[in-house]
Amino acid sequence: MEVIKEEPDVKFECDVIITENEDIQDTVNLSAEVEKFECLECGKVFDHKSSLTRHKIVNHSGVKEYECKVCGKLFGIKYDLTKHSQIHTGVKKFQCDECGKMFGQKSNLTQHQVVHSGVKKYQCDECGKMYSQKSSLSKHQVLHSGVKNFRCDECGKLFSHKINLNQHQLIHSGVKNFECEECGKLFGSRSNLNEHLLIHSGVKFTCSECGKQFDYRSGLTKHQLIHAGVKFECGECGKLFRSRSNLNEHSLIHLGVKFSCDECGKQFNFKSNLTRHLLIHAGIKKFKCDECGKLFRTKQDLTRHVATH
Structure with missing residues (x-):
């Protein structure tokens, strides 16, 4: 040959x-x-x-000029973009015989079926975690690199992948298409719904250090940083934070980002403060004192009031 x-x-x-x-x-x-x-x-x-x-x-060219307008993923040739775009149409005609999960492309179904085979031949050199698909390993390895190039304009939170940013932004859009069949609560993403469903199942995540329990694994993970003594330092002023999310929110101060109230024009460094402020204009008082029944707009106001009893 x-x-x-x-x-x-x-x-x-x-x-x-x-x-x-x-x-x-x-x-x-x-x-x-x-x-x-x-x-x-x-x-x-x-x-x-x-x-x-x-x-x-x-x-090998490194040139990827075809961008998906939905998730931002880049492709080297138009055919791959066209094929990828089918994912976002919502049409899924290929079904897994093992679990019933539906896929928009047969190739994705084939890749998925490797999961059921139990074969995991792709190992992370950093932590040893095994994956059945090379693409899953590649996504995982980005976490170890610490690179987070996708920032949410609303709250400053950083993400390793643009698709995760897009999912996160649904929170700020107010769109909630995923409903809990148990209590009717709505969520912006299926992952948040799945995490919420653990509450109804009675599953608790317990801290091995102090025994404190959490409804969500993410809550336990953040809590464990306290015991580990992990701190996230601001590169601008050196201030330390217990979680990366708190650091990201703090970083908005140095960027000069302000959140303005449409009612009175008052500005806030954090969107959470603006949200609490808007309750004043709305006249909403959802925090009730168990002692006397008095209602308050914020939890802080209620806490100060309870101290007087």
């Missing part, structure tokens, strides 16, 4: 011998020189030049 480097000229050598009064299948001798196309970057071999060209664009 001859392997062609990059720019091959396809050649065929053909010897045909036909003898009179002889069956064609016995008289035709066809020999063709089969050529392959090798990528000079990684050595991968292809049967067709078009396949090699596509491979080089996707894997």
